[in-house]
Amino acid sequence: MKMRKITLIFALGLCLCSCGSFLDRYPTDSANAETAIASVNDARVALNGIMRKMSDKTYYGRDFFLYGDARGGDLTIISSGRGSDFLYTFNTSPSKYSCDDYWNTGYICLANINNLIDNILRLKEEGDTGYDQYLGEAYTLRAIVYFDLVRIYGLPYNYKKDSYGVPLVLDVADADSKPGRATVAEVYDQILADLAAGEALMTHTKVNSYPGYYAALAEEARVRLYKEDWTGALTCAKEIIDCGIYTLYTPAQWVQSWTTQYGSESIFEIGMDSASDIETNSLAFYYMAFGRVANASGWFLASDYFLNRLGEDPDDVRWGVMDEDEFSSKGNGTHNGACYKYSGSVDLEGDGNETFTAVNIKVIRLSEIYLIAAEAALELGQKAKAAEYLNAIRARSVSLEPATASTVSIDMIMSERSKEFFGEGQLFFERIRRNESIEYNDDLAGIAVSTRPKTIDRTFGKIVLPIDQNEINANPTLKDQQNEAYK
Secondary structure: OOOOOOOOHHHHHHHHHOOHHHOOOOOOOOOOOOOOOOOHHHHHHHHHHHHHHHOOOOOOOOHHHHHHHHOOOOEEOOOOOOOOHHHHHOOOOOOOOOOHHHHHHHHHHHHHHHHHHHHHHHHHHOOOOOOHHHHHHHHHHHHHHHHHHHHHHOOOHHHHOOOEOOOOOOOOOOOOOOOOOOEHHHHHHHHHHHHHHHHHHOOOOOOOOOOOHHHHHHHHHHHHHHOOOHHHHHHHHHHHHHOOOOOOOOHHHHOHHHHOOOOOOEEEEEOOOOOOOOHHHOHHHHHOOOOOOOOOOOOOEEOHHHHHHHOOOOOOHHHHHEEOOHHHHOOOOOOOOEEOHHHOOOOOOOOOOOOOOOOOEEEEEHHHHHHHHHHHHHHOOOHHHHHHHHHHHHOOOOOOOOOOOOOOOHHHHHHHHHHHOOOOOOHHHHHHHOOOOEEOOHHHOOOOOOOOOOEEOOOOHHHOOOOOHHHHHHOHHHHHHOOHHHO
16 A cells, blocks of 8 residues: 555645635644644544545545445446446456545545544543543544445455455554555454444444444444344344434435435434535436536436336335436436435435535435344344334335235345435445345446446456555555456
8 A cells, every 4th residue: 555654644634624614724734643633622623634535526425335336236327438437337457447546545544543543542641531432433434444445345254254355554654564455354353343442432322423332333233244243233233223312214204304414314424515515526416317407417327127126116205316317318218217315305405505416425324224133133033023124114115015024035125225225335235245146237228348247246356446556566565465357
């Protein structure tokens, strides 16, 4: 990894000075990494900077969600070459379309997080108090970033956990650091260690804009699900469901919830404002209908596979964030493949910020926790509980029969995941985790794809990204650690 020596403080400065009025700024031209954080207020400022970097278009602001959606089978493209379609076609290599921003942004975030953790630990050793919540949030953020990175660059834990994951960098590294890739299992172990450390430090309350205790617990539920630790996943999910702090939206509330910040289902939500608004680069522009407003790209639209699945119930409330797309405008009948979650609503209401593109990023919602609980309970043979958890979300398909202990299945749970989290960057990771085949709707507009088959499963080498060649050149330790499909 190219550890940009500026003792990592330049990277910290980039995050902090991009935040506008959202936070007080550090003087980034003179601070030393070992003393830049000297007070509780400084710790919050540093966290604000990290959160702002995570909201960038190269991470949660667009590209991370786009990665999970474009590869998952529920999106398709109507034209080649508009931008980011190489994610859909898997046209990646170490030197072209390597998508190195995932790596670079992730490790910039980690550098900032490590700096914050090191400084807080130093202050605590010196006798300062009042830092526990911030330290817990920092540990949680480090776990989240590593979980995202290991899923992009490492094979699924339940497939090849001893294969290469990503480098584990847990301290403020210097310019000469040349870390190699840890195994997937080692990265997962570190993620769970960080989550445990974070949970032990934080208050059991709802936290807006930051990853509080329940966000750490929700992330732990995710990680344990990916490890097939069904008991652990269910235990975490059940604590969140039973705590009473978060409540599911009713079917009547669901569509309007996208116009609301920090609603009753929001466990971890990244705040956006005019300073972080990426406008035409946002998911709002990528997923709305081409030409809906000036410069609306409509680069991705729902596949027929997703629309047919959602169409099992014409009264499903989730149709309320979908509308006609470019395929419709070309005379192909009604095709409601444009998604408006990231515009607030089909009417572009936004969620209370200045523009409809500066919509808060909902990273973890309570509905996901219910579906984690349903899957874990089913795998543990608790079919009645699995049906109960599933039905809490399946109720949004208002005309479908509820699941029962005799009918509940993993297919029903995965179908519900698809319907509930369309456009939220989850499906590819979930299908690969479950060893499902993924079929792509190339035939919708007759797009020829030569860089992957029409149907893949997790034996397809390019389910992980390559390590960028520039990264390998800068860090020779990675030379023999490239992912197999790119050697």
